[in-house]
Amino acid sequence: MVQEEIKRRGPWTEEEDLQLVFYVKLFGDRRWDFLAKVSGLKRTGKSCRLRWVNYLNPDLKRGKMTPQEERLVLELHSKWGNRWSRIARKIPGRTDNEIKNYWRNHMRKKAQELRKKSTSISPSSSFSNSSSSSSSITHDENETNFYDTVGLELLQAEGEKKASNQEQGGESMKVYSMDEIWKDIESLEENEEKMNKPIMGSISTLWDYCPDSLWKDFDWSSFR
DNA sequence: AAGCTAAGCAACCGCCGCTAT
């Protein structure tokens, strides 16, 4: 009779992060169950993978989505629906989880704004033609439809607004045309195919990219 | 200052598909 090891759950500690990064560096980011075992972390392989993919991976960008990233998310979502990982692959440095959260929060906010506007004009305008994805979101009907379809409508409405805002604002953020975005996507796809390299291909620089807080107190002698 | 609400984000769950045996 094998005794089931009790797995830790909940937020990761800095120590766990360090340990995970070290073992990912050592063995790569594929065999998560194996990694979970050899690292001594009392976590499931899945949990380790999630932590790495969504937080520890040095290729990740942090902070607010840029306007061009926002537009890209809208555009790609209108094309692919809730295929978050697929969308994430086209937006370097962003994870599916991040994009999903972004969509959920920011789009809901904008849906509310739009709804306010639309109810003041015509109660039955917009939010009507659900087209993509098998979303099981159980909010009220307007919201569900918004998640599925409103991206493009927003793109159009927001595009004009942002363009004028950016002219006025002090920071002159470049607004990408869709042509430019698609060119970007295509070249990214080409690169992906050409290189077809695993994520860990860039991991030799891991130590350079990892947040200082992760490394500054690390006792390397214990690993020699 | 305290309480409440909404937003943001990290993490978990369950399902599905791929792969090794």
Next chain:
DNA sequence: GATAGCGGCGGTTGCTTAGCT
């Protein structure tokens, strides 16, 4: 070909923080 194990994905939950009354 069957099946078990694992990784990946999308959906959901729950905790923390910020903003408002």
